[in-house]
Amino acid sequence: xxxxxxxxxxxxxxxxxxxxxxxxxxxxxxxxxxxxxxxxxxxxxxxxxxxxxxxxxxxxxxxxxxxxxxxxxxxxxxxxxxxxxxxxxxxxxxxxxxxxxxxxxxxxxxxxxxxxxxxxxxxxxxxxxxxxxxxxxxxxxxxxxxxxxxxxxxxxxxxxxxxxxxxxxxxxxxxxxxxxxxxxxxxxxxxxxxxxxxxxxxxxxxxxxxxxxxxxxxxxxxxxxxxxxxxxxxxxxxxxxxxxxxxxxxxxxxxxxxxxxxxxxxxxxxxxxxxxxxxxxxxxxxxxxxxxxxxxxxxxxx
Amino acid sequence: xxxxxxxxxxxxxxxxxxxxxxxxxxxxxxxxxxxxxxxxxxxxxxxxxxxxxxxxxxxxxxxxxxxxxxxxxxxxxxxxxxxxxxxxxxxxxxxxxx
Numbered sequence: 001x002x003x004x005x006x007x008x009x010x011x012x013x014x015x016x017x018x019x020x021x022x023x024x025x026x027x028x029x030x031x032x033x034x035x036x037x038x039x040x041x042x043x044x045x046x047x048x049x050x051x052x053x054x055x056x057x058x059x060x061x062x063x064x065x066x067x068x069x070x071x072x073x074x075x076x077x078x079x080x081x082x083x084x085x086x087x088x089x090x091x092x093x094x095x096x097x098x099x100x101x102x103x104x105x106x107x108x109x110x111x112x113x114x115x116x117x118x119x120x121x122x123x124x125x126x127x128x129x130x131x132x133x134x135x136x137x138x139x140x141x142x143x144x145x146x147x148x149x150x151x152x153x154x155x156x157x158x159x160x161x162x163x164x165x166x167x168x169x170x171x172x173x174x175x176x177x178x179x180x181x182x183x184x185x186x187x188x189x190x191x192x193x194x195x196x197x198x199x200x201x202x203x204x205x206x207x208x209x210x211x212x213x214x215x216x217x218x219x220x221x222x223x224x225x226x227x228x229x230x231x232x233x234x235x236x237x238x239x240x241x242x243x244x245x246x247x248x249x250x251x252x253x254x255x256x257x258x259x260x261x262x263x264x265x266x267x268x269x270x271x272x273x274x275x276x277x278x279x280x281x282x283x284x285x286x287x288x289x290x291x292x293x294x295x296x297x298x299x300x301x302x
Numbered sequence: 303x304x305x306x307x308x309x310x311x312x313x314x315x316x317x318x319x320x321x322x323x324x325x326x327x328x329x330x331x332x333x334x335x336x337x338x339x340x341x342x343x344x345x346x347x348x349x350x351x352x353x354x355x356x357x358x359x360x361x362x363x364x365x366x367x368x369x370x371x372x373x374x375x376x377x378x379x380x381x382x383x384x385x386x387x388x389x390x391x392x393x394x395x396x397x398x399x400x
Contacts, residue, residue, distance in 0.1 A: 141347050158319045163312050187345060229343040236344030259311045270307060274314035281315045285322025286342060
């Protein structure tokens with residue numbers, strides 16, 4: 001038997017473990033590069049008295065997929081309901097092949113799902129756009145749940161601001177632009193899921209659910225903020241101008257430019273704009289959304 | 303004219319920031335802090351009593367750090383190796399730390 005380095009073993013093992021299972025949840029007979037998986041397994045795993053090298057590797061292959069698929073289903077329960085569990089499972093495998101776990105924490109696993117789904121819409125069939133919106137909201141919830149929280153601006157800091165000042169937003173504040181007004185739908189599906197889980201005691205993940213029947217939803221540009229208050233996540237509808245001002249602040253534009261970016265999209269008469277802007281900033285300051293910029297980041301970007 | 307309007311908008315933004323920050327600061331010293339802020343926060347995404355699927359959900363000791371899912375019982379009831387002894391290398395015991 002030839003010797004291989006630890007790094008080679010780790011790479012072989014990772015590649016084998018991350019290879020999708022067969023439809024019957026078994027390890028594939030062939031590795032992605034065409035080699036026999038039996039030979040791959042035997043190259044770095046010894047058999048024991050009960051299991052072959054293949055069978056021993058298969059355990060880890062299954063554990064990886066059960067674990068990552070479970071984590072994704074846990075973070076996107078409304079998406080699973082909207083497209084149906086069978087489509088969701090197929091979508092999850094497709095997504096995880098493109099974006100396998102790369103982090104020490106499964107918390108980050110679904111970070112690319114919404115954008116990936118925009119170019120892989122066949123998994124969601126006729127509900128593709130709706131599904132992307134639902135995925136965006138559910139990921140925003142994950143980010144808002146444990147995103148960092150900085151000190152909001154103080155009165156002393158506000159006293160130094162002018163139109164050229166740079167501001168920052170709370171890291172846990174997520175700005176979400178949607179094609180459909182699906183926020184209430186997602187909230188209701190989460191409540192429903194929670195109720196079912198409570199009533200059933202144990203959730204049966206293997207149930208094969210078709211896409212849920214949904215009330216008719218018409219396209220309507222919708223702007224949301226998902227954020228955290230006292231360890232709970234909330235979402236708040238924003239109007240268009242409000243959303244664009246916040247987005248400009250997050251993009252690092254100076255305060256004067258950020259205000260202009262928002263009010264010009266707000267579709268209100270010029271005379272009413274100052275009042276509107278005052279209301280926005282009052283509400284954001286009350287919620288602690290506006291912070292001083294990260295000076296290190298500003299220096300790095302200049 | 304445009305400059306004048308922009309100055310008015312900036313003044314409005316700054317007075318809004320001052321007003322909101324003052325209210326938020328006053329609320330931190332009031333007993334009703336949570337209620338006031340939560341009332342303006344929008345709709346709660348999940349109920350506060352949601353069962354903790356992740357070990358740290360609801361406890362927030364991971365707040366701001368990420369990393370909730372690394373230590374929960376994700377493989378509970380899914381141990382396909384249970385009873386077969388395939389998990390440890392050749393059934394050997396874990397080496398003891400010296």
